[in-house]
Amino acid sequence: MAAPAVVFVSPATVPRPSTTAEHRRATLRGLDSCRSMPELRQYHSQLIRLGLSEDNDAVGRLIKFLALHPSGDLPYALHLLGLLPRPDPFVFNTLLGALPSPAESLLLYSDMLLRYVAPNSFTFPSILKPISAGRDIDAGRQVHAHVLKLGFHPDVFSQNNLIRFYLSCGLTVDARRVFDTMARTDVVSWTTMISGLSKLGSVDEARELFDRMPERNSVSWNAMIAGYVQCGRFKNAFELFSRMRTEGIELNKFVAASMLAACSGMGALEQGEWIHGHIERMGIELDPKLGTTIIDMYCKCGCLDKAFKVFRGLSCRGLSSWNCMIGGLAMHGLGKEAVKLFDEMMKEEVIPDDITLLNVLSACAHAGLISEGRHYFYYMVREFRIEPKMEHFGCMVDLLGRAGLLDEAKQVIQEMPMDADAGVLGALLGACKIHGNVDLGEQIGRRVIELDPLNSGRYVLLANLFASAGRWDDAAEVRRLMNDRGVNKEPGCSMIEMGGVVSEFIAGSKSHPQAREIYVMVDEMLERIKAEGYAPDTSGVLHDIDEEEKENPLYYHSEKLAIAFGLLNTRSGDTIRITKNLRVCRDCHAASKLVSKVFDREIIVRDRNRFHHFMGGECSCRDYW
Protein backbone atom coordinates (compact mmCIF):
# COMPACT_ATOMS: atom_id res chain seq x y z
CA MET A 1 0.00 0.00 0.00
CA ALA A 2 1.18 3.47 -0.78
CA ALA A 3 2.02 5.78 2.09
CA PRO A 4 -0.79 8.12 3.03
CA ALA A 5 -0.54 11.49 1.39
CA VAL A 6 0.77 14.12 3.72
CA VAL A 7 0.25 17.72 3.18
CA PHE A 8 2.83 20.39 3.14
CA VAL A 9 2.51 22.02 -0.21
CA SER A 10 -0.39 24.36 -0.42
CA PRO A 11 -3.67 24.35 1.50
CA ALA A 12 -5.64 23.98 -1.71
CA THR A 13 -4.12 20.56 -2.45
CA VAL A 14 -4.64 19.23 1.04
CA PRO A 15 -6.93 16.23 1.14
CA ARG A 16 -9.23 16.77 4.07
CA PRO A 17 -9.35 13.90 6.54
CA SER A 18 -12.68 13.44 8.18
CA THR A 19 -11.55 13.93 11.74
CA THR A 20 -8.83 15.91 13.46
CA ALA A 21 -7.59 12.72 15.10
CA GLU A 22 -6.93 11.18 11.73
CA HIS A 23 -5.33 14.38 10.58
CA ARG A 24 -3.09 14.37 13.62
CA ARG A 25 -2.07 10.77 13.03
CA ALA A 26 -1.19 11.41 9.43
CA THR A 27 0.87 14.43 10.38
CA LEU A 28 2.77 12.51 13.06
CA ARG A 29 3.55 9.70 10.64
CA GLY A 30 4.75 12.18 8.09
CA LEU A 31 6.94 13.89 10.65
CA ASP A 32 8.82 10.68 11.29
CA SER A 33 9.97 10.58 7.70
CA CYS A 34 10.77 14.28 7.53
CA ARG A 35 14.10 14.83 5.81
CA SER A 36 14.82 18.53 5.65
CA MET A 37 14.41 21.74 7.57
CA PRO A 38 12.01 23.40 5.10
CA GLU A 39 9.84 20.32 5.26
CA LEU A 40 10.00 20.40 9.03
CA ARG A 41 8.86 24.03 9.16
CA GLN A 42 5.82 23.08 7.14
CA TYR A 43 4.98 20.34 9.60
CA HIS A 44 5.49 22.76 12.45
CA SER A 45 3.05 25.27 11.01
CA GLN A 46 0.62 22.48 10.37
CA LEU A 47 0.84 21.39 14.01
CA ILE A 48 0.08 24.93 15.09
CA ARG A 49 -2.92 25.09 12.78
CA LEU A 50 -4.16 21.79 14.19
CA GLY A 51 -3.80 23.17 17.71
CA LEU A 52 -1.10 20.66 18.58
CA SER A 53 1.63 23.05 19.72
CA GLU A 54 1.31 21.80 23.29
CA ASP A 55 1.05 18.14 22.33
CA ASN A 56 4.09 16.28 23.74
CA ASP A 57 3.96 13.56 21.14
CA ALA A 58 3.74 15.92 18.19
CA VAL A 59 6.21 18.52 19.40
CA GLY A 60 8.41 15.70 20.66
CA ARG A 61 8.81 14.47 17.11
CA LEU A 62 9.70 17.94 15.96
CA ILE A 63 12.28 18.15 18.72
CA LYS A 64 13.65 14.75 17.82
CA PHE A 65 14.29 15.87 14.27
CA LEU A 66 15.75 19.22 15.33
CA ALA A 67 18.01 17.55 17.89
CA LEU A 68 19.20 14.50 15.97
CA HIS A 69 19.12 15.27 12.27
CA PRO A 70 22.37 16.54 10.73
CA SER A 71 20.60 19.56 9.32
CA GLY A 72 18.73 20.12 12.58
CA ASP A 73 18.70 23.12 14.86
CA LEU A 74 19.36 22.59 18.56
CA PRO A 75 18.49 26.12 19.77
CA TYR A 76 15.16 25.79 17.99
CA ALA A 77 14.61 22.44 19.71
CA LEU A 78 15.32 23.98 23.12
CA HIS A 79 12.99 26.83 22.29
CA LEU A 80 10.16 24.41 21.52
CA LEU A 81 10.83 22.55 24.75
CA GLY A 82 10.47 25.84 26.63
CA LEU A 83 7.04 26.38 25.05
CA LEU A 84 5.65 23.06 26.23
CA PRO A 85 3.55 23.51 29.37
CA ARG A 86 3.92 19.92 30.56
CA PRO A 87 6.91 18.37 28.80
CA ASP A 88 7.28 14.61 29.38
CA PRO A 89 10.53 12.69 29.97
CA PHE A 90 10.73 11.75 26.32
CA VAL A 91 11.30 15.31 25.17
CA PHE A 92 13.98 15.86 27.79
CA ASN A 93 15.69 12.55 27.05
CA THR A 94 15.94 13.31 23.37
CA LEU A 95 17.60 16.63 24.05
CA LEU A 96 19.84 15.40 26.87
CA GLY A 97 21.53 13.04 24.50
CA ALA A 98 21.87 15.57 21.72
CA LEU A 99 23.44 18.50 23.56
CA PRO A 100 27.06 19.02 22.64
CA SER A 101 28.56 19.57 26.06
CA PRO A 102 28.33 17.78 29.41
CA ALA A 103 27.65 21.07 31.20
CA GLU A 104 24.67 21.93 29.03
CA SER A 105 23.32 18.43 29.36
CA LEU A 106 23.64 18.50 33.13
CA LEU A 107 21.96 21.90 33.24
CA LEU A 108 19.03 20.63 31.22
CA TYR A 109 18.82 17.65 33.54
CA SER A 110 18.50 19.90 36.58
CA ASP A 111 15.91 21.89 34.65
CA MET A 112 14.04 18.66 34.14
CA LEU A 113 14.05 17.95 37.86
CA LEU A 114 12.99 21.52 38.68
CA ARG A 115 9.99 21.06 36.44
CA TYR A 116 9.05 17.86 38.29
CA VAL A 117 9.62 15.67 35.28
CA ALA A 118 10.71 12.28 36.60
CA PRO A 119 13.70 10.67 34.91
CA ASN A 120 13.07 7.24 33.44
CA SER A 121 15.39 4.48 32.32
CA PHE A 122 16.13 6.33 29.08
CA THR A 123 17.31 9.44 30.89
CA PHE A 124 20.69 8.26 32.18
CA PRO A 125 21.96 6.64 29.01
CA SER A 126 21.05 9.87 27.22
CA ILE A 127 22.74 12.28 29.58
CA LEU A 128 25.82 10.05 29.83
CA LYS A 129 26.37 10.31 26.10
CA PRO A 130 27.72 13.88 26.01
CA ILE A 131 29.38 13.34 29.38
CA SER A 132 31.31 10.33 28.10
CA ALA A 133 32.21 12.12 24.88
CA GLY A 134 33.43 15.15 26.85
CA ARG A 135 35.14 13.00 29.51
CA ASP A 136 33.62 15.07 32.27
CA ILE A 137 34.45 13.03 35.35
CA ASP A 138 32.63 15.25 37.87
CA ALA A 139 29.45 15.38 35.81
CA GLY A 140 29.51 11.62 35.33
CA ARG A 141 29.96 10.94 39.02
CA GLN A 142 27.00 13.18 39.81
CA VAL A 143 24.88 11.27 37.33
CA HIS A 144 26.07 8.01 38.85
CA ALA A 145 24.86 9.25 42.25
CA HIS A 146 21.45 10.01 40.77
CA VAL A 147 21.21 6.61 39.15
CA LEU A 148 21.64 5.10 42.61
CA LYS A 149 19.48 7.62 44.45
CA LEU A 150 16.58 7.31 42.06
CA GLY A 151 16.79 3.54 42.07
CA PHE A 152 17.92 2.84 38.53
CA HIS A 153 20.81 0.59 39.50
CA PRO A 154 19.03 -2.58 38.33
CA ASP A 155 18.72 -1.05 34.87
CA VAL A 156 21.27 -2.66 32.57
CA PHE A 157 21.15 0.17 30.07
CA SER A 158 22.03 2.77 32.68
CA GLN A 159 24.77 0.61 34.14
CA ASN A 160 26.27 -0.15 30.74
CA ASN A 161 26.44 3.54 30.08
CA LEU A 162 28.11 4.20 33.41
CA ILE A 163 30.73 1.63 32.42
CA ARG A 164 31.20 3.36 29.14
CA PHE A 165 31.53 6.70 30.93
CA TYR A 166 34.20 5.50 33.35
CA LEU A 167 36.17 3.81 30.59
CA SER A 168 36.01 6.84 28.34
CA CYS A 169 37.57 8.81 31.23
CA GLY A 170 40.24 6.17 31.72
CA LEU A 171 38.85 5.16 35.12
CA THR A 172 39.30 1.42 34.77
CA VAL A 173 38.84 0.67 38.45
CA ASP A 174 35.51 2.51 38.65
CA ALA A 175 34.29 0.83 35.48
CA ARG A 176 35.23 -2.51 36.92
CA ARG A 177 33.44 -1.74 40.17
CA VAL A 178 30.21 -1.01 38.32
CA PHE A 179 30.64 -4.08 36.13
CA ASP A 180 31.50 -6.41 39.00
CA THR A 181 28.55 -5.31 41.13
CA MET A 182 25.90 -5.53 38.44
CA ALA A 183 23.12 -7.94 39.34
CA ARG A 184 22.64 -8.83 35.71
CA THR A 185 24.97 -8.20 32.80
CA ASP A 186 24.32 -8.59 29.13
CA VAL A 187 26.50 -8.96 26.06
CA VAL A 188 26.81 -5.17 25.81
CA SER A 189 28.20 -4.86 29.36
CA TRP A 190 30.97 -7.33 28.53
CA THR A 191 31.67 -5.89 25.11
CA THR A 192 31.82 -2.35 26.47
CA MET A 193 34.40 -3.49 29.02
CA ILE A 194 36.44 -5.30 26.36
CA SER A 195 36.45 -2.44 23.94
CA GLY A 196 37.12 0.21 26.58
CA LEU A 197 39.89 -1.70 28.31
CA SER A 198 41.58 -2.37 24.97
CA LYS A 199 41.53 1.28 24.07
CA LEU A 200 43.16 2.08 27.40
CA GLY A 201 45.93 -0.39 26.65
CA SER A 202 44.73 -3.20 28.91
CA VAL A 203 44.21 -5.73 26.14
CA ASP A 204 45.19 -8.66 28.28
CA GLU A 205 42.61 -7.77 30.91
CA ALA A 206 40.10 -7.41 28.07
CA ARG A 207 41.04 -10.85 26.83
CA GLU A 208 40.40 -12.38 30.25
CA LEU A 209 36.89 -10.96 30.17
CA PHE A 210 36.43 -12.13 26.61
CA ASP A 211 37.32 -15.68 27.58
CA ARG A 212 35.00 -15.55 30.56
CA MET A 213 31.96 -13.98 28.95
CA PRO A 214 28.91 -16.22 28.82
CA GLU A 215 27.73 -15.21 25.36
CA ARG A 216 29.54 -13.63 22.44
CA ASN A 217 28.22 -12.08 19.29
CA SER A 218 30.06 -10.70 16.29
CA VAL A 219 30.36 -7.33 18.04
CA SER A 220 32.21 -8.92 20.95
CA TRP A 221 34.51 -10.84 18.65
CA ASN A 222 35.30 -7.76 16.68
CA ALA A 223 35.87 -5.63 19.78
CA MET A 224 38.52 -8.08 20.92
CA ILE A 225 40.10 -8.47 17.49
CA ALA A 226 40.15 -4.69 17.01
CA GLY A 227 41.69 -4.33 20.46
CA TYR A 228 44.62 -6.47 19.37
CA VAL A 229 44.96 -4.61 16.08
CA GLN A 230 44.96 -1.21 17.78
CA CYS A 231 47.91 -2.10 19.96
CA GLY A 232 49.81 -3.74 17.13
CA ARG A 233 49.36 -7.33 18.29
CA PHE A 234 48.45 -8.56 14.85
CA LYS A 235 49.35 -12.17 15.51
CA ASN A 236 46.85 -12.31 18.37
CA ALA A 237 44.27 -10.75 16.07
CA PHE A 238 44.85 -13.46 13.48
CA GLU A 239 44.67 -16.24 16.06
CA LEU A 240 41.39 -14.93 17.38
CA PHE A 241 40.07 -14.43 13.89
CA SER A 242 40.69 -18.04 12.92
CA ARG A 243 39.02 -19.18 16.12
CA MET A 244 36.08 -17.00 15.27
CA ARG A 245 35.88 -18.64 11.86
CA THR A 246 35.90 -22.15 13.34
CA GLU A 247 33.09 -21.16 15.67
CA GLY A 248 31.04 -20.15 12.67
CA ILE A 249 30.63 -16.48 13.59
CA GLU A 250 29.65 -14.25 10.72
CA LEU A 251 32.50 -12.31 9.09
CA ASN A 252 30.74 -8.99 8.68
CA LYS A 253 32.13 -5.70 7.47
CA PHE A 254 33.36 -4.63 10.88
CA VAL A 255 35.40 -7.76 11.39
CA ALA A 256 36.59 -7.49 7.80
CA ALA A 257 37.74 -3.91 8.44
CA SER A 258 39.60 -4.92 11.60
CA MET A 259 41.31 -7.79 9.86
CA LEU A 260 42.22 -5.62 6.88
CA ALA A 261 43.90 -3.27 9.35
CA ALA A 262 45.77 -6.26 10.80
CA CYS A 263 46.92 -7.19 7.29
CA SER A 264 48.04 -3.61 6.74
CA GLY A 265 50.02 -3.72 9.95
CA MET A 266 51.84 -6.88 9.00
CA GLY A 267 52.01 -6.31 5.28
CA ALA A 268 50.15 -9.60 4.80
CA LEU A 269 48.97 -9.20 1.21
CA GLU A 270 47.57 -12.68 0.62
CA GLN A 271 45.43 -12.56 3.74
CA GLY A 272 44.31 -9.06 2.86
CA GLU A 273 43.35 -10.13 -0.63
CA TRP A 274 41.34 -12.97 0.81
CA ILE A 275 39.37 -10.60 3.03
CA HIS A 276 38.83 -8.25 0.11
CA GLY A 277 37.59 -11.20 -1.93
CA HIS A 278 35.28 -12.21 0.86
CA ILE A 279 33.79 -8.71 0.94
CA GLU A 280 33.12 -8.97 -2.78
CA ARG A 281 31.73 -12.50 -2.58
CA MET A 282 29.39 -11.54 0.21
CA GLY A 283 28.22 -8.49 -1.66
CA ILE A 284 29.14 -6.24 1.26
CA GLU A 285 28.75 -2.69 0.10
CA LEU A 286 31.86 -0.51 0.23
CA ASP A 287 31.05 2.50 2.33
CA PRO A 288 33.75 5.20 2.31
CA LYS A 289 35.27 3.85 5.52
CA LEU A 290 35.51 0.23 4.39
CA GLY A 291 36.71 1.28 0.96
CA THR A 292 39.46 3.33 2.53
CA THR A 293 40.49 0.44 4.75
CA ILE A 294 40.90 -1.76 1.67
CA ILE A 295 42.87 0.93 -0.14
CA ASP A 296 45.08 1.34 2.91
CA MET A 297 45.67 -2.41 3.05
CA TYR A 298 46.81 -2.53 -0.57
CA CYS A 299 49.00 0.55 -0.13
CA LYS A 300 50.64 -0.82 2.99
CA CYS A 301 51.10 -4.24 1.41
CA GLY A 302 52.93 -2.72 -1.51
CA CYS A 303 50.21 -3.09 -4.17
CA LEU A 304 49.61 0.42 -5.36
CA ASP A 305 47.94 -0.65 -8.58
CA LYS A 306 45.30 -2.63 -6.71
CA ALA A 307 44.80 0.23 -4.28
CA PHE A 308 44.21 2.52 -7.21
CA LYS A 309 41.77 0.12 -8.78
CA VAL A 310 39.67 0.03 -5.62
CA PHE A 311 39.96 3.81 -5.29
CA ARG A 312 38.73 4.33 -8.86
CA GLY A 313 35.90 1.86 -8.34
CA LEU A 314 34.51 3.49 -5.20
CA SER A 315 31.04 4.84 -5.81
CA CYS A 316 31.26 6.96 -2.69
CA ARG A 317 34.65 8.50 -1.99
CA GLY A 318 35.22 10.17 1.35
CA LEU A 319 37.94 12.66 2.11
CA SER A 320 39.78 9.87 3.87
CA SER A 321 39.81 7.83 0.65
CA TRP A 322 41.64 10.65 -1.12
CA ASN A 323 43.95 11.16 1.82
CA CYS A 324 44.73 7.49 1.98
CA MET A 325 45.52 7.21 -1.73
CA ILE A 326 47.68 10.33 -1.72
CA GLY A 327 49.45 9.04 1.37
CA GLY A 328 49.95 5.69 -0.33
CA LEU A 329 51.60 7.30 -3.33
CA ALA A 330 53.76 9.30 -0.92
CA MET A 331 54.90 6.17 0.91
CA HIS A 332 55.96 4.64 -2.36
CA GLY A 333 57.98 7.69 -3.34
CA LEU A 334 55.62 8.62 -6.18
CA GLY A 335 55.58 12.32 -5.40
CA LYS A 336 54.55 13.57 -8.82
CA GLU A 337 51.62 11.17 -8.96
CA ALA A 338 50.56 12.22 -5.47
CA VAL A 339 50.57 15.88 -6.47
CA LYS A 340 48.62 14.98 -9.60
CA LEU A 341 45.98 13.19 -7.58
CA PHE A 342 45.79 16.18 -5.26
CA ASP A 343 45.14 18.40 -8.29
CA GLU A 344 42.40 16.04 -9.42
CA MET A 345 40.89 16.23 -5.96
CA MET A 346 40.88 20.03 -6.19
CA LYS A 347 39.18 19.83 -9.58
CA GLU A 348 36.45 17.70 -8.05
CA GLU A 349 36.06 20.38 -5.39
CA VAL A 350 36.76 18.08 -2.49
CA ILE A 351 37.83 20.24 0.45
CA PRO A 352 41.23 19.10 1.74
CA ASP A 353 42.07 18.89 5.44
CA ASP A 354 45.32 18.95 7.39
CA ILE A 355 45.95 15.27 6.70
CA THR A 356 45.64 15.84 2.95
CA LEU A 357 48.28 18.55 3.05
CA LEU A 358 50.48 16.49 5.33
CA ASN A 359 50.39 13.64 2.84
CA VAL A 360 51.11 15.97 -0.06
CA LEU A 361 54.09 17.42 1.81
CA SER A 362 55.28 13.96 2.72
CA ALA A 363 54.98 12.95 -0.94
CA CYS A 364 57.18 15.91 -1.85
CA ALA A 365 59.65 14.99 0.88
CA HIS A 366 59.95 11.35 -0.19
CA ALA A 367 60.44 12.27 -3.81
CA GLY A 368 62.67 15.28 -3.26
CA LEU A 369 60.18 17.72 -4.79
CA ILE A 370 61.58 20.76 -3.03
CA SER A 371 59.84 23.60 -4.82
CA GLU A 372 56.46 21.83 -4.87
CA GLY A 373 56.79 21.17 -1.15
CA ARG A 374 57.61 24.81 -0.43
CA HIS A 375 54.67 25.88 -2.56
CA TYR A 376 52.10 23.75 -0.75
CA PHE A 377 53.56 24.59 2.63
CA TYR A 378 53.46 28.34 2.13
CA TYR A 379 50.07 28.33 0.49
CA MET A 380 48.20 25.85 2.64
CA VAL A 381 46.91 28.62 4.87
CA ARG A 382 46.16 31.11 2.15
CA GLU A 383 44.57 28.78 -0.38
CA PHE A 384 43.11 26.07 1.79
CA ARG A 385 42.79 27.81 5.16
CA ILE A 386 44.64 25.06 6.94
CA GLU A 387 46.97 26.04 9.76
CA PRO A 388 50.14 23.96 9.73
CA LYS A 389 50.50 21.72 12.77
CA MET A 390 53.61 20.21 14.30
CA GLU A 391 53.58 17.38 11.75
CA HIS A 392 53.56 19.77 8.81
CA PHE A 393 56.62 21.55 10.16
CA GLY A 394 58.27 18.19 10.72
CA CYS A 395 57.56 17.26 7.13
CA MET A 396 59.06 20.48 5.86
CA VAL A 397 62.17 20.06 7.98
CA ASP A 398 62.48 16.54 6.60
CA LEU A 399 61.99 17.74 3.03
CA LEU A 400 64.50 20.57 3.26
CA GLY A 401 66.95 18.77 5.48
CA ARG A 402 67.11 15.67 3.35
CA ALA A 403 67.80 17.85 0.35
CA GLY A 404 70.74 19.36 2.22
CA LEU A 405 69.08 22.72 2.84
CA LEU A 406 69.92 22.60 6.53
CA ASP A 407 69.80 26.35 7.06
CA GLU A 408 66.37 26.64 5.58
CA ALA A 409 65.22 23.68 7.68
CA LYS A 410 66.60 25.36 10.78
CA GLN A 411 64.80 28.53 9.82
CA VAL A 412 61.48 26.65 9.59
CA ILE A 413 62.04 25.45 13.15
CA GLN A 414 62.91 28.92 14.39
CA GLU A 415 59.87 30.48 12.81
CA MET A 416 57.27 27.92 13.78
CA PRO A 417 54.74 29.18 16.32
CA MET A 418 55.12 26.29 18.77
CA ASP A 419 58.19 24.67 20.30
CA ALA A 420 59.56 21.98 18.03
CA ASP A 421 58.97 18.51 19.44
CA ALA A 422 61.25 15.51 19.23
CA GLY A 423 59.75 14.52 15.88
CA VAL A 424 60.59 17.81 14.20
CA LEU A 425 64.07 18.01 15.69
CA GLY A 426 64.59 14.34 14.92
CA ALA A 427 63.99 15.11 11.24
CA LEU A 428 66.72 17.72 11.38
CA LEU A 429 69.01 15.32 13.21
CA GLY A 430 68.43 12.74 10.49
CA ALA A 431 69.35 15.34 7.90
CA CYS A 432 72.54 16.17 9.79
CA LYS A 433 73.46 12.51 9.72
CA ILE A 434 72.86 12.22 5.99
CA HIS A 435 74.82 15.36 5.19
CA GLY A 436 77.51 14.87 7.80
CA ASN A 437 76.89 18.06 9.73
CA VAL A 438 78.28 16.97 13.07
CA ASP A 439 78.17 20.31 14.85
CA LEU A 440 74.51 21.03 14.23
CA GLY A 441 73.70 17.36 14.69
CA GLU A 442 75.34 17.25 18.11
CA GLN A 443 73.43 20.32 19.23
CA ILE A 444 70.10 19.01 17.94
CA GLY A 445 70.76 15.42 18.92
CA ARG A 446 71.27 16.26 22.59
CA ARG A 447 68.02 18.19 22.67
CA VAL A 448 66.13 15.39 20.94
CA ILE A 449 67.40 12.88 23.47
CA GLU A 450 66.26 15.02 26.35
CA LEU A 451 62.84 15.48 24.76
CA ASP A 452 62.45 11.80 23.95
CA PRO A 453 64.69 9.97 26.43
CA LEU A 454 63.07 6.55 26.02
CA ASN A 455 63.41 6.35 22.24
CA SER A 456 66.42 4.24 21.40
CA GLY A 457 66.52 5.44 17.80
CA ARG A 458 67.52 8.94 18.89
CA TYR A 459 70.58 7.73 20.78
CA VAL A 460 71.60 5.43 17.98
CA LEU A 461 71.33 8.19 15.41
CA LEU A 462 73.49 10.59 17.41
CA ALA A 463 76.01 7.88 18.25
CA ASN A 464 76.24 6.94 14.60
CA LEU A 465 76.71 10.58 13.68
CA PHE A 466 79.66 10.81 16.06
CA ALA A 467 81.03 7.52 14.79
CA SER A 468 80.87 8.60 11.19
CA ALA A 469 82.98 11.63 12.12
CA GLY A 470 85.47 9.44 13.92
CA ARG A 471 84.46 10.81 17.34
CA TRP A 472 84.48 7.39 18.96
CA ASP A 473 84.57 8.62 22.53
CA ASP A 474 81.47 10.73 22.04
CA ALA A 475 79.73 7.87 20.34
CA ALA A 476 80.56 5.54 23.20
CA GLU A 477 79.35 8.13 25.70
CA VAL A 478 75.97 8.34 24.00
CA ARG A 479 75.71 4.56 24.04
CA ARG A 480 76.61 4.55 27.72
CA LEU A 481 73.95 7.16 28.44
CA MET A 482 71.42 5.01 26.68
CA ASN A 483 72.42 1.91 28.61
CA ASP A 484 72.48 3.77 31.93
CA ARG A 485 68.94 4.85 31.35
CA GLY A 486 67.93 1.30 30.62
CA VAL A 487 66.81 2.15 27.09
CA ASN A 488 67.00 -0.88 24.87
CA LYS A 489 67.34 -0.91 21.16
CA GLU A 490 64.25 -2.15 19.46
CA PRO A 491 65.34 -5.35 17.77
CA GLY A 492 65.15 -5.28 14.01
CA CYS A 493 62.47 -7.57 12.74
CA SER A 494 61.40 -8.47 9.21
CA MET A 495 58.20 -10.22 8.23
CA ILE A 496 57.45 -12.09 5.05
CA GLU A 497 54.27 -13.81 4.01
CA MET A 498 54.43 -17.04 2.02
CA GLY A 499 51.35 -19.02 1.18
CA GLY A 500 49.31 -17.07 3.68
CA VAL A 501 51.74 -17.80 6.50
CA VAL A 502 53.68 -14.91 7.99
CA SER A 503 57.25 -15.66 9.08
CA GLU A 504 59.15 -13.31 11.32
CA PHE A 505 62.89 -12.92 11.37
CA ILE A 506 65.05 -11.28 13.99
CA ALA A 507 68.69 -10.53 13.27
CA GLY A 508 70.87 -13.55 13.97
CA SER A 509 67.98 -15.68 15.17
CA LYS A 510 67.79 -19.35 14.21
CA SER A 511 64.33 -20.17 15.43
CA HIS A 512 62.74 -20.57 12.01
CA PRO A 513 62.05 -24.19 11.04
CA GLN A 514 64.04 -23.71 7.84
CA ALA A 515 66.84 -21.84 9.60
CA ARG A 516 69.65 -24.05 8.26
CA GLU A 517 68.64 -23.66 4.65
CA ILE A 518 68.09 -19.96 5.14
CA TYR A 519 71.59 -19.37 6.50
CA VAL A 520 73.10 -21.40 3.69
CA MET A 521 71.10 -19.28 1.28
CA VAL A 522 72.28 -16.01 2.87
CA ASP A 523 75.88 -17.09 2.34
CA GLU A 524 75.24 -18.08 -1.26
CA MET A 525 73.36 -14.85 -1.83
CA LEU A 526 76.21 -12.73 -0.48
CA GLU A 527 78.81 -14.64 -2.51
CA ARG A 528 76.87 -14.10 -5.70
CA ILE A 529 76.32 -10.39 -5.16
CA LYS A 530 79.94 -9.89 -4.17
CA ALA A 531 80.75 -10.95 -7.69
CA GLU A 532 78.53 -8.08 -8.80
CA GLY A 533 80.46 -5.60 -6.69
CA TYR A 534 78.82 -5.82 -3.29
CA ALA A 535 81.14 -4.83 -0.49
CA PRO A 536 79.81 -5.10 3.04
CA ASP A 537 79.45 -1.64 4.49
CA THR A 538 81.54 -2.17 7.61
CA SER A 539 82.96 1.32 7.86
CA GLY A 540 82.76 1.62 11.62
CA VAL A 541 80.65 -0.51 13.88
CA LEU A 542 77.93 2.03 14.45
CA HIS A 543 77.70 3.26 10.93
CA ASP A 544 74.09 2.72 9.99
CA ILE A 545 71.33 5.29 10.19
CA ASP A 546 69.50 2.87 12.40
CA GLU A 547 69.49 0.38 14.33
CA GLU A 548 69.91 -3.37 14.03
CA GLU A 549 71.97 -4.99 16.71
CA LYS A 550 75.58 -4.23 16.07
CA GLU A 551 76.54 -7.44 17.85
CA ASN A 552 74.96 -9.39 15.04
CA PRO A 553 77.04 -9.56 11.96
CA LEU A 554 75.76 -7.40 9.20
CA TYR A 555 75.25 -10.50 7.14
CA TYR A 556 72.46 -11.81 9.27
CA HIS A 557 70.32 -8.71 9.55
CA SER A 558 66.69 -9.73 9.70
CA GLU A 559 66.09 -8.33 6.25
CA LYS A 560 68.74 -10.54 4.68
CA LEU A 561 67.28 -13.59 6.40
CA ALA A 562 63.84 -12.69 5.08
CA ILE A 563 65.16 -12.18 1.56
CA ALA A 564 66.97 -15.52 1.67
CA PHE A 565 63.76 -17.19 2.83
CA GLY A 566 61.94 -15.43 0.02
CA LEU A 567 64.50 -16.62 -2.52
CA LEU A 568 64.10 -20.21 -1.32
CA ASN A 569 60.36 -20.03 -1.85
CA THR A 570 60.04 -18.14 -5.12
CA ARG A 571 61.24 -18.42 -8.67
CA SER A 572 62.91 -16.15 -11.11
CA GLY A 573 60.60 -13.25 -12.01
CA ASP A 574 58.55 -13.48 -8.80
CA THR A 575 57.98 -10.78 -6.23
CA ILE A 576 59.22 -10.93 -2.65
CA ARG A 577 57.46 -8.67 -0.14
CA ILE A 578 59.02 -7.83 3.18
CA THR A 579 57.82 -5.65 6.05
CA LYS A 580 60.35 -4.24 8.52
CA ASN A 581 59.79 -2.53 11.85
CA LEU A 582 62.85 -0.26 11.47
CA ARG A 583 64.33 1.67 8.62
CA VAL A 584 66.29 -0.29 6.09
CA CYS A 585 70.00 0.10 6.68
CA ARG A 586 72.42 1.19 4.05
CA ASP A 587 74.10 -2.18 3.74
CA CYS A 588 70.85 -4.08 3.34
CA HIS A 589 69.71 -1.49 0.81
CA ALA A 590 72.80 -2.03 -1.31
CA ALA A 591 72.53 -5.80 -0.98
CA SER A 592 68.83 -5.82 -1.89
CA LYS A 593 69.47 -3.92 -5.09
CA LEU A 594 72.02 -6.46 -6.23
CA VAL A 595 69.95 -9.46 -5.17
CA SER A 596 67.05 -8.17 -7.22
CA LYS A 597 69.31 -8.17 -10.26
CA VAL A 598 71.29 -11.35 -9.71
CA PHE A 599 68.31 -13.48 -8.68
CA ASP A 600 65.79 -11.75 -10.93
CA ARG A 601 63.22 -10.97 -8.28
CA GLU A 602 61.27 -7.88 -7.54
CA ILE A 603 61.84 -7.19 -3.86
CA ILE A 604 59.38 -4.85 -2.18
CA VAL A 605 60.42 -3.73 1.26
CA ARG A 606 58.25 -1.71 3.54
CA ASP A 607 60.30 -0.09 6.25
CA ARG A 608 59.29 2.15 9.12
CA ASN A 609 59.03 5.15 6.82
CA ARG A 610 58.34 4.12 3.28
CA PHE A 611 58.50 1.51 0.54
CA HIS A 612 61.48 0.43 -1.49
CA HIS A 613 60.90 -1.44 -4.74
CA PHE A 614 64.09 -3.19 -5.76
CA MET A 615 64.29 -4.38 -9.33
CA GLY A 616 67.08 -4.99 -11.83
CA GLY A 617 69.68 -3.59 -9.44
CA GLU A 618 67.86 -0.32 -8.78
CA CYS A 619 65.59 0.96 -6.03
CA SER A 620 62.50 3.06 -6.55
CA CYS A 621 63.75 5.52 -3.94
CA ARG A 622 66.72 6.27 -6.20
CA ASP A 623 68.80 6.03 -3.02
CA TYR A 624 67.00 9.09 -1.70
CA TRP A 625 65.67 8.05 1.70
Added chain:
DNA sequence: CTAGGGTTAG
Protein backbone atom coordinates in the same frame (compact mmCIF):
# COMPACT_ATOMS: atom_id res chain seq x y z
C1' DC B 1 -5.88 5.14 17.47
C1' DT B 2 -0.06 6.30 23.71
C1' DA B 3 4.25 6.25 20.79
C1' DG B 4 8.36 8.41 20.80
C1' DG B 5 14.04 8.45 23.17
C1' DG B 6 19.15 5.22 25.17
C1' DT B 7 24.39 1.09 25.17
C1' DT B 8 28.91 -2.48 22.41
C1' DA B 9 32.54 -3.20 16.69
C1' DG B 10 35.96 -0.37 11.50
